[in-house]
Amino acid sequence: MKAGIIGAGFAGVTAAKLIAERGVDVTLFSAEKVPPYYRPRLPELALGYDAPPDIFMHGLEWYADNGIDLRLDSEVKAFTPDFEVTLKDGKREKFDVLIIAAGGGPRVPAFCRDCKLPGVFQLWNYSDAVNIREHLGAGKRLVIVGGGIIGLESALRARDGNLEVTIIEKAKFLMPQNFGENASKLIEAQLRERNINLLLDDSVSCFTEREKTGIFVDTENKNGILCDFVIVSVGVEFDTSMATAAGLKTDRRICVDKYLRTSASGIFAAGDIAGLGVWDSCSAKTALAQGKTAGYNALAFLNGGKMEIYEAEPVPVNLKYKDFQLYSIGEIPGLGKAEKILDSDGINTYRGCVYKDKVLTGVEMVGTNKDFIIYQKELLENHKRQ
């Protein structure tokens, strides 16, 4: 019996470990040339002014030692409903069960698509981070496109490295999916306090190379910024073409049920690419939990055992960098959702809750995480009870 896992991120490696522990052969395909690593550490690798961290999940020998056949530089090009995998070199391999844990990729906006300028980077994978790090000597002016969690962390780290930083964000206030306007205003103030320039309600129209002086970033609102390099971090998108070609049901992600089964029997999905249709996000916490369930259920599929249910639940979004911190889970203030401000000094700290019909459904904190875990626990229990 052989299990095949497509994608060696946190979900894929977790599933592989669980399957190998039961003595079943497992092959783990990675498109990367480097061993599996923790993606949340990439901004630190790219911009941290300390020595670069070791972000690999395990040494290479760990995989073979633990019965996992890890194949680096082995991008999977296709798979079939009867578990045959085709690699980019045309070779085919047959398995008895498959787990798709291929994750997502960076959203590439129109202004980036044909941009060949050196100095314009994504921050999605290991080589992106290494390239950014190597490019840091080019100059001191950094533009970050996208004021989400990656953009904010990158900006904070870059400021510590004494770079001049401008964030360009399309929305009118920061992180509107995770924070209400009150909390967001505090985030904005704290970034500006750290001398991070913020252009809100604006977006890039194009990049132009200005010989010897850098990259010129033109925006929709006619702001122009001359800089030395650009990081584009505007969210995730999923390439489901391989799954669609195999006949699997896909939406934005690969559709799975509560057992993480795709629409094809014996093919599971786990991690960012798995779409339960509720509380889908990109999260290491979810990757770990789904990797375990997918691994367990793949084994159950092989030996006819009982599968376990993966319970989808709201996932926290958080960022802590030195004394800058933000935490959010569940719903944000809005129509029909009452906001209760626990406390706020208007500058440094903000703690707020969201209630729907008197039930706690959201928590947001800026500048502090006091009791966040307690509120989170109550929120998750409320969620289970529904």
Added chain:
Amino acid sequence: MKKYECNVCGYIYDPEIGDPDNGIEPGTAFEDLPDDWVCPECGVGKEEFSAV
């Protein structure tokens, strides 16, 4: 007492500080943290921590 770093997100557990917001008093060694203690930043378990 040793500090421990979360491999996933880089959070440092410092035993001298503990994790008071989550009920862990300062002076609690990593080894003495309850089995169900998770990283306050990213939620992964103790097994994803390494001594630094």
